[in-house]
Amino acid sequence: MAKFRTCNDASFFRRQKYGLVLKYTACIGDAEIEDNVAKIPLNRDDGSDKLILQFRFYKNGAIRVTVDEAQPLRPRYSIPEGDVLEKNIEGYRITVVKQSASAMILKLYDSELSVVSQPFTAKISCAGQTVFSLNSYNFFRIECYRKKSYMSQQNVTGLQPGKRKASDSTEDEPPLKKSKSKDGSKNLKPTVELNQGLWEEDYQGVVDSKPYGPSSIGADVVFVGFQHLYGLPEHALRLSLDNTEMSSPIKLYNADHYGYAVGSTMSLYGNVPAVIAHSPDITVGFMWLNASETWVSISKETWVSISKQEKTRNERPQVMTHWVSESGVMDMFFMPGPSPWDIFKQYADLTGKSTLPPLFALGYHQCRWNYDDEADVRSVDARLEEQQIPYDVIWLDIEHTDGKRYFTWDKAKFPDPKALINDLARKGHKVVTIVDPHIKKDPDYYIFREGTEKGYFIKDFTGKDCVGECWPGDSCWLDYTNPEVRDYWASQFSLEKYQGSTLQLHIWNDMNEPSIFGNPDTTMTKDAVHYKGWEHRDLHNVYGMYQQMATYKGLLDRSSGKERPFVLSRSFFAGSQRWGAVWTGDNVASWEHLKLSMPMLMTLNLFGINLCGTDVGGFEGEPTAELLTRWYQTAAYQPFFREHSTKGSKRREPYLQPPEHLEAIRQAIYARYRLLPYWYTLFYEAEIHCRPVIRPLWVEFPKEEQTFTVEDCFMIGNALLVHPVTTAAAKSVEVYCPGEKELWYDVDSNLALNGGQRHEVAVTLKKTPVFQRGGTIIPRKAKIQLSSELMKDDPVILYIGLDSQGAACGTLYIDDGHSFDYKSGNYLYLEYSFKEDRIECRVNSCNYKPQSSVNKMYIVGMEKRPVSATLVQESASTELQLTYNSGTKCLTLPVMEVPVWKPWTIQLNYNS
Numbered sequence: 001m002a003k004f005r006t007c008n009d010a011s012f013f014r015r016q017k018y019g020l021v022l023k024y025t026a027c028i029g030d031a032e033i034e035d036n037v038a039k040i041p042l043n044r045d046d047g048s049d050k051l052i053l054q055f056r057f058y059k060n061g062a063i064r065v066t067v068d069e070a071q072p073l074r075p076r077y078s079i080p081e082g083d084v085l086e087k088n089i090e091g092y093r094i095t096v097v098k099q100s101a102s103a104m105i106l107k108l109y110d111s112e113l114s115v116v117s118q119p120f121t122a123k124i125s126c127a128g129q130t131v132f133s134l135n136s137y138n139f140f141r142i143e144c145y146r147k148k149s150y151m152s153q154q155n156v157t158g159l160q161p162g163k164r165k166a167s168d169s170t171e172d173e174p175p176l177k178k179s180k181s182k183d184g185s186k187n188l189k190p191t192v193e194l195n196q197g198l199w200e201e202d203y204q205g206v207v208d209s210k211p212y213g214p215s216s217i218g219a220d221v222v223f224v225g226f227q228h229l230y231g232l233p234e235h236a237l238r239l240s241l242d243n244t245e246m247s248s249p250i251k252l253y254n255a256d257h258y259g260y261a262v263g264s265t266m267s268l269y270g271n272v273p274a275v276i277a278h279s280p281d282i283t284v285g286f287m288w289l290n291a292s293e294t295w296v297s298i299s300k301e302t303w304v305s306i307s308k309q310e311k312t313r314n315e316r317p318q319v320m321t322h323w324v325s326e327s328g329v330m331d332m333f334f335m336p337g338p339s340p341w342d343i344f345k346q347y348a349d350l351t352g353k354s355t356l357p358p359l360f361a362l363g364y365h366q367c368r369w370n371y372d373d374e375a376d377v378r379s380v381d382a383r384l385e386e387q388q389i390p391y392d393v394i395w396l397d398i399e400h401t402d403g404k405r406y407f408t409w410d411k412a413k414f415p416d417p418k419a420l421i422n423d424l425a426r427k428g429h430k431v432v433t434i435v436d437p438h439i440k441k442d443p444d445y446y447i448f449r450e451g452t453e454k455g456y457f458i459k460d461f462t463g464k465d466c467v468g469e470c471w472p473g474d475s476c477w478l479d480y481t482n483p484e485v486r487d488y489w490a491s492q493f494s495l496e497k498y499q500g501s502t503l504q505l506h507i508w509n510d511m512n513e514p515s516i517f518g519n520p521d522t523t524m525t526k527d528a529v530h531y532k533g534w535e536h537r538d539l540h541n542v543y544g545m546y547q548q549m550a551t552y553k554g555l556l557d558r559s560s561g562k563e564r565p566f567v568l569s570r571s572f573f574a575g576s577q578r579w580g581a582v583w584t585g586d587n588v589a590s591w592e593h594l595k596l597s598m599p600m601l602m603t604l605n606l607f608g609i610n611l612c613g614t615d616v617g618g619f620e621g622e623p624t625a626e627l628l629t630r631w632y633q634t635a636a637y638q639p640f641f642r643e644h645s646t647k648g649s650k651r652r653e654p655y656l657q658p659p660e661h662l663e664a665i666r667q668a669i670y671a672r673y674r675l676l677p678y679w680y681t682l683f684y685e686a687e688i689h690c691r692p693v694i695r696p697l698w699v700e701f702p703k704e705e706q707t708f709t710v711e712d713c714f715m716i717g718n719a720l721l722v723h724p725v726t727t728a729a730a731k732s733v734e735v736y737c738p739g740e741k742e743l744w745y746d747v748d749s750n751l752a753l754n755g756g757q758r759h760e761v762a763v764t765l766k767k768t769p770v771f772q773r774g775g776t777i778i779p780r781k782a783k784i785q786l787s788s789e790l791m792k793d794d795p796v797i798l799y800i801g802l803d804s805q806g807a808a809c810g811t812l813y814i815d816d817g818h819s820f821d822y823k824s825g826n827y828l829y830l831e832y833s834f835k836e837d838r839i840e841c842r843v844n845s846c847n848y849k850p851q852s853s854v855n856k857m858y859i860v861g862m863e864k865r866p867v868s869a870t871l872v873q874e875s876a877s878t879e880l881q882l883t884y885n886s887g888t889k890c891l892t893l894p895v896m897e898v899p900v901w902k903p904w905t906i907q908l909n910y911n912s
């Protein structure tokens with residue numbers, strides 16, 4: 001029997017998907033419009049349910065559509081404002097274009113929202129074209145809370161929370177038969193009665209007591225004029241999401257999914273309930289803000305139209321999506337774009353900007369489950385140093401604690417953690433320890449004692465502290481949805497409280513879906529009770545984010561708000577980009593999983609979760625030396641770069657690899673460290689301009705349809721195209737270089753490839769095909785040391801790749817790398833340009849003056865050798881030596897030693 005519930009195991013899904021069509025009328029005549037909000041009564045046609053429909057217009061162009069019960073028996077859950085949604089998002093006054101009893105048209109910039117009263121539908125057009133339609137398939141359905149007597153009675157008395165009913169402990173999955181659902185899709189339709197599971201439901205014999213009965217919501221949203229939809233991280237799916245008609249809908253219910261299968265629509269550890277639809281003409285976004293179990297069906301319909309009238313006029317493809325959630329308010333956000341950059345900005349306005357991590361977070365992380373003791377850690381450090389392999393962080397997994405009691409140390413293994421951390425810190429290395437949300441049920445453990453006394457644990461439906469099993473055995477779970485619990489948790493990270501910690505110690509939050517062994521979906525039972533009486537069912541998907549948020553606060557508070565925290569979390573939700581990094585959990589040592597890393601990480605970046613990565617080598621299983629090497633080469637170009645492997649796996653640190661592989665891995669790590677100035681600049685620009693750090697090709701080439709499904713390569717910023725080797729024994733890879741007018745310079749050979757074409761690129765074990773886009777300037781570090789901190793003041797080299805017009809530009813951002821001083825202007829931001837034989841460095845902000853210099857420049861794509869180059873700085877001129885390679889068309893301006901923070905120009909001179 002499946003460990004994870006399928007859609008047909010969920011009674012709310014069955015009712016939403018296969019229940020009778022319900023009709024609703026929007027009473028437009030009774031609409032109340034005030035400033036940026038329009039409120040309209042929405043009634044079910046049989047008179048049973050009264051709802052309130054609200055439209056909210058925002059200054060950034062987004063339209064929010066909320067549906068709640070008018071007079072609920074019990075309030076519906078919505079995530080408190082400020083936790084996922086930013087507080088005080090600026091509204092925009094509604095303009096009414098037309099209003100009658102049967103329809104109304106509201107305007108926001110060049111978007112129009114038209115609402116039809118009966119049956120209720122809404123459409124949004126941008127620049128005259130319909131792009132969204134809501135409820136054109138009549139899937140809109142809200143199950144209002146009702147008294148139990150209303151429906152079939154099922155007696156829950158006598159049940160133990162989350163325990164099996166003896167009679168049905170061996171019950172099988174409901175029998176399924178093939179039949180068409182109401183949208184004509186071929187999902188397997190269950191034969192179980194639709195009114196089964198309304199007031200009590202069990203899976204594998206574990207009972208969900210459902211004291212409040214059914215409360216699900218569902219609606220269809222059509223993206224009109226689109227064939228490509230991206231989003232709904234985190235899934236092991238393709239970049240451009242496929243139809244789900246022949247598979248299962250996509251499940252959003254954060255789960256501990258060990259060794260997940262590639263191509264599965266089942267949930268992984270975190271999720272963002274949002275998608276981006278893209279066409280050559282326009283990009284739009286949509287978020288379904290709901291934290292309960294959610295299923296999304298996708299059906300792509302090419303060249304049909306949404307209504308008879310439009311069909312004759314305008315035949316367009318469309319993507320139909322059907323969203324179904326178990327509980328909560330229906331809360332939808334329509335983002336009009338029109339460009340990908342506008343979507344990233346609109347989404348960040350709603351859910352927050354991704355924050356600039358400390359520089360060390362972008363270095364290489366050395367992890368495994370476990371480094372056993374202090375001697376082990378010191379030996380890994382020494383052996384990496386011996387092999388001249390830089391790393392920034394070494395990680396300690398659960399066994400470093402005293403019996404999985406987090407915030408403690410196993411004294412025998414780590415007798416003096418502070419001394420260890422301080423010794424490593426002298427070489428610029430940091431330590432990360434794991435701190436999970438399950439608290440060992442042990443009255444002698446202070447967190448358990450205090451949590452019990454203060455009533456901080458999640459309760460079962462009878463009001464007792466919920467007990468379940470995780471690494472320490474019987475455990476309780478802190479309720480991070482309670483702000484007071486978050487403060488309590490945060491206070492545990494103070495240097496006084498967390499014995500053995502220092503400011504160089506950072507945190508890893510794992511198992512925070514939360515993972516509970518033996519339960520359905522390996523998580524908390526749905527009838528567990530949280531702060532303010534909300535059920536776990538209502539807020540499951542946001543639980544992990546709250547833990548990361550509380551940990552972030554803890555690390556912030558311990559430095560009195562001065563130092564940037566680093567927290568890695570396994571679970572996440574929309575908005576997690578504000579609290580730190582995520583990784584893709586327990587992946588597998590296979591070539592498929594290596595390939596999968598690209599669509600998974602690109603999708604996370606589309607929703608601001610930039611600092612993300614995979615376990616290098618695969619968590620589960622043993623990679624061959626070749627697979628491991630290729631994984632390093634891929635991950636060196638992905639945002640969060642950490643090797644990690646499961647307990648008992650063969651040691652796989654770089655220095656244990658055969659010489660040829662070790663050398664290739666070393667070079668990959670060097671490539672990462674050389675590029676740190678570029679990575680760091682991109683993370684700064686992600687915070688300021690909301691641009692993803694790694695990008696699918698279509699983001700940079702939005703008109704080029706050929707790029708829309710490309711997922712075997714990715715861009716870092718706008719300047720680097722990375723096409724890693726992801727097959728065994730490869731002798732070459734086929735690389736698609738986008739953009740007909742673009743030039744792409746192989747970073748190893750400097751040779752240019754033409755854009756708009758496929759190229760066969762030869763590879764050896766050492767080679768990762770990486771190309772610099774013509775027209776860009778990339779800063780790189782000139783030499784490698786043992787950690788990013790030691791390299792801070794080392795010189796920078798500029799790599800200038802000219803476009804077909806002979807021009808290029810780029811930026812460089814530098815600050816102290818660890819504090820929040822940059823927020824008060826203490827940073828350096830430079831703009832470099834190459835135009836008409838003149839290279840210029842413009843200083844946009846220079847309140848931070850690092851020691852480093854620019855000491856070299858490589859200019860590729862130079863058709864002619866200049867006779868001389870003159871550097872002008874503070875009105876002093878210096879002649880620079882130059883060398884030119886006519887074969888590679890590369891000009892080198894060596895050893896300039898210009899302080900990095902000073903403006904300068906270089907004039908290239910030619911004989912006239």
Ligand code: NOJ
Nearest residue numbers: 369397398434510585586
């Ligand atoms: C599960 C995590 O996914 C994995 O990375 C970690 O090593 C183990 N838990 C043990 O903490």
